[in-house]
Amino acid sequence: MKLGPIIASVAIGAALVGAGTAFVKNLTPYITFSEAQKTNGTVQVMGGLEKSSVKLISGNLSFTLVEKKTGTRLPVVFGHTKPANFEMAIEITAIGHYDGSVFQADNLLVKCPSKYQGTETKSYGTK
Amino acid sequence: MILGYSLLIIALIATVAANVLFVLSRGQGKEGLAKVAQTSVSVALAGIVGASTYLMYLIGTHQFAFKYVAEYTSKQSATRYLIAAFWGGQEGSILLWLFWTAVLGWILARKGGKTTANVWPIFGLIQLYLLGLLILKSPFKLGDGPIPTDGRGLNPLLQNPWMVIHPPILFLGFASTAIPGVWAVHGLLNRDYNGWIKHAFPWTLFSFATLGFGLALGGYWAYETLGWGGFWAWDPVENTSIVPWFLLTALIHGLALQAKNNGFRVSNFITAILPFAAMNYGTFLTRTGILADFSVHSFSSLGMDAYWVMLSAIILFTAGPVVLTIVRWKEIPKDKVSASPVSREGGFAFASILMNMMGIAVAVGMSAPLITRVWMKQGSALQADFYNQIGFPIAIVVNVMMSLVPYLGWKKGDVPAAFKRLFKPYLAAIAVTLVMTVVSFVTHHRAPLMVLLFATSALAVCANVVLILPRLRTKTAQLTVGGFTAHTGAAMVLAGISILVAFQYKKEKIVLMKDSAQYVDGYKLTYLGHSKQPFDKTNTMKIKVEEGKSSWIAEPSYYFAPWEGKDTLFANPPAINRHILGDTYIALGGDTNEIMDDPDRADTPNNQFSLKVGEPKTIGDYTFSLMNVSFDDKAAAAFRTRDEKVFNALPEIQLKAIVSVKYQGQEILATPMIRQGKKSGTYSDVVKIPGPRENVILRFVPPPTPDQVQEMQGAWLSAVEDAKKAGQPGTPAFQQALIPSVFLKQQAETYQQLATFQALRFETWNAPDPGEMAVIELSTKPMIWLVWLGSVLYSIGGVIAYRRRWNELVASKE
Numbered sequence: 032m033k034l035g036p037i038i039a040s041v042a043i044g045a046a047l048v049g050a051g052t053a054f055v056k057n058l059t060p061y062i063t064f065s066e067a068q069k070t071n072g073t074v075q076v077m078g079g080l081e082k083s084s085v086k087l088i089s090g091n092l093s094f095t096l097v098e099k100k101t102g103t104r105l106p107v108v109f110g111h112t113k114p115a116n117f118e119m120a121i122e123i124t125a126i127g128h129y130d131g132s133v134f135q136a137d138n139l140l141v142k143c144p145s146k147y148q149g150t151e152t153k154s155y156g157t158k
Numbered sequence: 159m160i161l162g163y164s165l166l167i168i169a170l171i172a173t174v175a176a177n178v179l180f181v182l183s184r185g186q187g188k189e190g191l192a193k194v195a196q197t198s199v200s201v202a203l204a205g206i207v208g209a210s211t212y213l214m215y216l217i218g219t220h221q222f223a224f225k226y227v228a229e230y231t232s233k234q235s236a237t238r239y240l241i242a243a244f245w246g247g248q249e250g251s252i253l254l255w256l257f258w259t260a261v262l263g264w265i266l267a268r269k270g271g272k273t274t275a276n277v278w279p280i281f282g283l284i285q286l287y288l289l290g291l292l293i294l295k296s297p298f299k300l301g302d303g304p305i306p307t308d309g310r311g312l313n314p315l316l317q318n319p320w321m322v323i324h325p326p327i328l329f330l331g332f333a334s335t336a337i338p339g340v341w342a343v344h345g346l347l348n349r350d351y352n353g354w355i356k357h358a359f360p361w362t363l364f365s366f367a368t369l370g371f372g373l374a375l376g377g378y379w380a381y382e383t384l385g386w387g388g389f390w391a392w393d394p395v396e397n398t399s400i401v402p403w404f405l406l407t408a409l410i411h412g413l414a415l416q417a418k419n420n421g422f423r424v425s426n427f428i429t430a431i432l433p434f435a436a437m438n439y440g441t442f443l444t445r446t447g448i449l450a451d452f453s454v455h456s457f458s459s460l461g462m463d464a465y466w467v468m469l470s471a472i473i474l475f476t477a478g479p480v481v482l483t484i485v486r487w488k489e490i491p492k493d494k495v496s497a498s499p500v501s502r503e504g505g506f507a508f509a510s511i512l513m514n515m516m517g518i519a520v521a522v523g524m525s526a527p528l529i530t531r532v533w534m535k536q537g538s539a540l541q542a543d544f545y546n547q548i549g550f551p552i553a554i555v556v557n558v559m560m561s562l563v564p565y566l567g568w569k570k571g572d573v574p575a576a577f578k579r580l581f582k583p584y585l586a587a588i589a590v591t592l593v594m595t596v597v598s599f600v601t602h603h604r605a606p607l608m609v610l611l612f613a614t615s616a617l618a619v620c621a622n623v624v625l626i627l628p629r630l631r632t633k634t635a636q637l638t639v640g641g642f643t644a645h646t647g648a649a650m651v652l653a654g655i656s657i658l659v660a661f662q663y664k665k666e667k668i669v670l671m672k673d674s675a676q677y678v679d680g681y682k683l684t685y686l687g688h689s690k691q692p693f694d695k696t697n698t699m700k701i702k703v704e705e706g707k708s709s710w711i712a713e714p715s716y717y718f719a720p721w722e723g724k725d726t727l728f729a730n731p732p733a734i735n736r737h738i739l740g741d742t743y744i745a746l747g748g749d750t751n752e753i754m755d756d757p758d759r760a761d762t763p764n765n766q767f768s769l770k771v772g773e774p775k776t777i778g779d780y781t782f783s784l785m786n787v788s789f790d791d792k793a794a795a796a797f798r799t800r801d802e803k804v805f806n807a808l809p810e811i812q813l814k815a816i817v818s819v820k821y822q823g824q825e826i827l828a829t830p831m832i833r834q835g836k837k838s839g840t841y842s843d844v845v846k847i848p849g850p851r852e853n854v855i856l857r858f859v860p861p862p863t864p865d866q867v868q869e870m871q872g873a874w875l876s877a878v879e880d881a882k883k884a885g886q887p888g889t890p891a892f893q894q895a896l897i898p899s900v901f902l903k904q905q906a907e908t909y910q911q912l913a914t915f916q917a918l919r920f921e922t923w924n925a926p927d928p929g930e931m932a933v934i935e936l937s938t939k940p941m942i943w944l945v946w947l948g949s950v951l952y953s954i955g956g957v958i959a960y961r962r963r964w965n966e967l968v969a970s971k972e
Contacts, residue, residue, distance in 0.1 A: 053547040060538035112747045116728050
């Protein structure tokens with residue numbers, strides 16, 4: 032057997048394994064609030080913003096998300112800069128983990144209500 | 159409305175006519191029909207240009223009866239934003255896409271020569287698809303109800319000069335991805351297995367250059383305007399543009415290979431249709447709302463009818479050519495592979511495969527929310543780190559290939575000889591990498607992976623520049639530098655990214671008080687004030703930034719734009735100081751009003767006092783009376799049991815006080831609240847009360863914990879024990895010894911009262927005027943110009959290569 036195809040197959044195999052691993056490692060499943068409160072790893076939750084709950088506490092953005100289907104409330108804390116147009120959000124996606132009492136968000140995706148092209152609201156993350 | 163639709167329908171009929179006439183003109187003696195077909199193409203273009211002009215006219219004359227005009231323009235819109243509104247919404251952007259498609263189609267008909275009659279009908283199908291889509295989702299729909307007196311206007315976040323430039327160029331790139339595929343299908347249909355690439359090649363390069371430039375513009379816009387400091391987020395809308403670009407790059411290398419030695423004859427057909435397929439796929443994902451929950455960039459949904467049209471088109475334009483390739487498989491000549499894998503040909507082959515894989519990987523990543531729905535209920539998002547993790551090794555490989563392959567000979571590459579010729583570039587690359595390594599050690603930014611990426615990028619840049627320079631001397635050789643220029647550009651972008659990842663720095667939430675300088679990591683920052691009211695779009699904050707001897711006045715903006723009457727959009731465009739070593743980037747980092755409300759701010763309170771219900775207290779100009787204390791229901795029930803254990807077992811209690819505050823004849827009722835949780839800690843409200851400059855705050859101080867009460871009581875009891883040493887309780891000696899510690903008794907009693915909520919403790923403080931504060935984010939972006947210069951270079955490289963291949967095509971008189 033020629034060496035070339037062997038090397039190529041091994042390389043391709045390694046590449047696929049590498050990409051697949053990276054893919055699975057970076058998945059953040061969308062789950063319900065109650066599931067999130069039981070999970071340890073990084074997950075993704077989505078809910079409406081309880082506008083009256085938005086506060087800055089010790090410099091960190093703190094707010095409560097309300098799950099659309101169940102009405103469950105989840106307190107969230109986000110350590111980075113408050114995303115622009117936060118209070119206008121009809122929906123917020125938070126990526127992070129639950130620490131026992133509050134959801135520590137690493138990333139927030141804020142969805143604004145108007146329908147137009149390219150809402151340039153960016154998520155603010157850990158980098 | 160009728161005019162708009164009519165123009166589109168005229169274009170539709172003309173396109174169908176062109177298709178039919180071109181097909182018929184292939185018959186014997188029917189060549190004259192081709193001329194009529196050409197006229198049809200012009201008529202179709204005229205119709206589409208007419209419809210576009212009509213839309214622009216409607217926008218320019220503020221015809222708010224039309225739904226699209228009312229949604230994206232208003233009477234106050236500046237002219238350039240009226241222009242931008244053309245593509246501000248779904249329907250208009252599809253019209254923009256169709257516009258460019260029609261223009262390119264007209265050029266295709268003119269320049270196709272003998273092949274036009276064979277090729278154009280294939281292209282015509284695409285034009286038909288877009289026309290059909292546009293008739294379904296038309297910007298010419300009238301609104302329901304009465305004609306509004308004014309329109310909504312373009313979203314304030316899009317009111318930016320870039321909105322005028324970036325979409326047209328990007329959409330030209332989008333439209334042009336169709337053409338290589340059209341030539342490929344022509345090649346398959348008409349059994350022209352070699353000639354099609356001569357035509358497809360220049361078009362592919364044009365598409366690569368335009369799309370790549372559009373991408374760069376988008377990134378630059380994001381960096382300069384949005385205040386988050388980045389230029390690429392791997393968001394689905396962004397990915398929709400970059401996946402076709404990777405696939406075009408793969409096609410370029412595949413075509414070069416086939417041009418050289420007829421390799422990849424079969425796979426090039428598939429590679430040629432992938433860019434358009436990917437573009438349609440991404441457009442479909444982002445515009446139909448499927449990814450609505452997974453991106454902030456998603457458009458509103460297109461609607462079910464358009465959904466099916468798009469989906470059918472994707473299937474037809476992708477599956478069709480694949481089936482055709484399979485059908486023609488046996489016929490397609492497959493030359494024996496004559497070159498060694500280690501050769502320039504091998505390099506091209508590998509490059510084509512690798513770029514296809516990168517494009518597919520990003521497309522898979524972008525589809526993660528859909529793919530994961532197979533085994534996860536609601537699907538899962540994919541963090542952007544995925545793209546960085548797969549991109550890094552690929553970037554290294556790409557850099558190495560871009561350095562080595564241009565030095566390999568054809569047929570069989572002499573690797574040792576190539577290394578010899580690479581000696582000087584290698585030295586140069588090592589030199590700059592050493593500089594980077596030293597800097598990384600000195601600045602404590604150890605990033606060995608980024609040093610590796612930089613090293614390989616530097617090598618690729620030097621290796622390609624060495625090949626470009628001698629060729630610039632002669633006119634004929636000049637046109638051959640396209641590939642090397644593009645490589646230099648791409649490697650430069652990667653070098654820039656490696657430096658940014660290694661060295662960029664960001665400090666958030668820097669609170670500056672007016673006119674008082676603060677030192678932050680080598681920068682001296684002084685907030686000088688803001689220029690206008692925050693609701694004025696031209697509002698800027700002036701911040702003096704001094705670093706060493708240099709100083710500049712940063713003027714980042716922050717403004718609230720009224721939108722829809724009630725809501726306000728907040729924007730924070732940054733101030734950027736550009737310097738050859740990098741950019742200093744300052745953006746607003748927070749709302750100063752909220753900083754003021756943060757109960758944990760480090761100002762010192764000017765009064766602390768406790769209140770009992772029914773016992774008002776006057777402090778300075780203020781009279782405070784505690785009217786009521788109430789718990790949340792669970793805590794109230796526990797409190798009623800008078801059992802400390804039950805009360806303390808609660809995970810969280812909420813306590814609300816109603817305090818009447820009288821100040822200079824005014825009375826307000828303040829309702830500060832405290833939340834005390836076992837795990838979540840204590841959060842207490844602050845309330846603004848009337849005062850000088852309306853910025854006095856009343857803060858509810860948390861009651862002492864049972865431990866603190868015990869500690870205080872313990873302190874009193876020890877004092878009593880100590881006093882007993884002086885004399886028996888009741889004796890004057892005892893009393894004397896106790897006098898210094900009597901306050902402990904008072905404190906213990908107060909603590910007891912506070913802990914049992916018979917009294918509550920408050921403090922007031924003067925908070926600064928929010929106008930006197932600025933909260934900023936400071937970032938440094940070292941050598942970021944490498945990214946911009948690199949992206950310009952790869953586009954220029956594409957244009958040069960386009961010119962070369964175009965000349966070749968003309969010379970071959972196909």
